[in-house]
Amino acid sequence: MIGRIILKEKNFNLTKKTRLLFSYPCYAAFKYSIYPALNKEDKSVSKHVRGPTPTIGKKAKEATKTTYYTAVVVAGIGAFGLMMYAIFKELISSFSPQAVYSAAVDKISSDPRVVDMFGANIKCFGETSRRGRRQHITNLPYELEGKKGFRIRFYLQGQYRSGTVNLDARESSSGWDFRYLFVQTDSYPHQVIVVEDNRSVIDRENASEPSQFPLSLQDS
Structure with a gap:
């Protein structure tokens, strides 16, 4: 009888240890296999929300830069058009x-x-x-x-x-x-x-x- 009780206690201890041993890895695997995407989305959203808002000066600087590039492109197109007009005028002119x-x-x-x-x-x-x-x-x-x-x-x-x-x-x-x-x-x-x-x-x-x-x- 005593042997059976000891065996049951041993079995009980083994079962308890086994539960403790396998319970945390299963919880960890469940947590990091199912929730990573949600965790990343939460982090990205929080970063986006917490990111610095562009100041008025920065917006004005970007607008000035865009205006400058646009002016350069327009000036280049205008110069090219004048050059092509001069060449075309010389080619079609009867006395050139x-x-x-x-x-x-x-x-x-x-x-x-x-x-x-x-x-x-x-x-x-x-x-x-x-x-x-x-x-x-x-x-x-x-x-x-x-x-x-x-x-x-x-x-x-x-x-x-x-x-x-x-x-x-x-x-x-x-x-x-x-x-x-x-x-x-x-x-x-x-x-x-x-x-x-x-x-x-x-x-x-x-x-x-x-x-x-x-x-x-x-x-x-």
């Missing part, structure tokens, strides 16, 4: 350096004397930089007796040789005309092909002397 250059290239490429001397596949281009890039054509605008003019120089490369083109174009009663247009070879001895020479007609129309302007830009 680009229009005169295009007309001169057409005349030179279709002249049989130029083709015989320089060969086929003639290419025209402007000044060449130190890095080998071909830049815009050299032009010198002027005005004489109320009429605008351009003196232009560019270069051409053919199958046989290269050369330099000089021209003078001026406004006239019919629009504009070439005062002169000639091609000169770069190799010695220099050979010159006069594609157009209207100096006598244009100068008589404008009542000016031909010697007032040089034949090429190099003589100026």
Whole structure:
């Protein structure tokens, strides 16, 4: 009987210890497996609520910064628009350096004397930089007796040789005309092909002397 009582007490002690041993881990596992999301949400909400409220000065600073960036963007767009307008105006203008250059290239490429001397596949281009890039054509605008003019120089490369083109174009009663247009070879001895020479007609129309302007830009 005594042995049975002792065994029951031992069993009771073992059961009590077991309950104490497993009761806390189960409670901890239940607490930290079910409630973490709720705990995090509570913390984030409390942080958001307790966070510092932006002051009036900080809001004004941010508004000023936004206004500045907006002004920079608007100014950049405006400058780009003005640049594109100037380029577009020059391209579509009937009397501009680009229009005169295009007309001169057409005349030179279709002249049989130029083709015989320089060969086929003639290419025209402007000044060449130190890095080998071909830049815009050299032009010198002027005005004489109320009429605008351009003196232009560019270069051409053919199958046989290269050369330099000089021209003078001026406004006239019919629009504009070439005062002169000639091609000169770069190799010695220099050979010159006069594609157009209207100096006598244009100068008589404008009542000016031909010697007032040089034949090429190099003589100026």
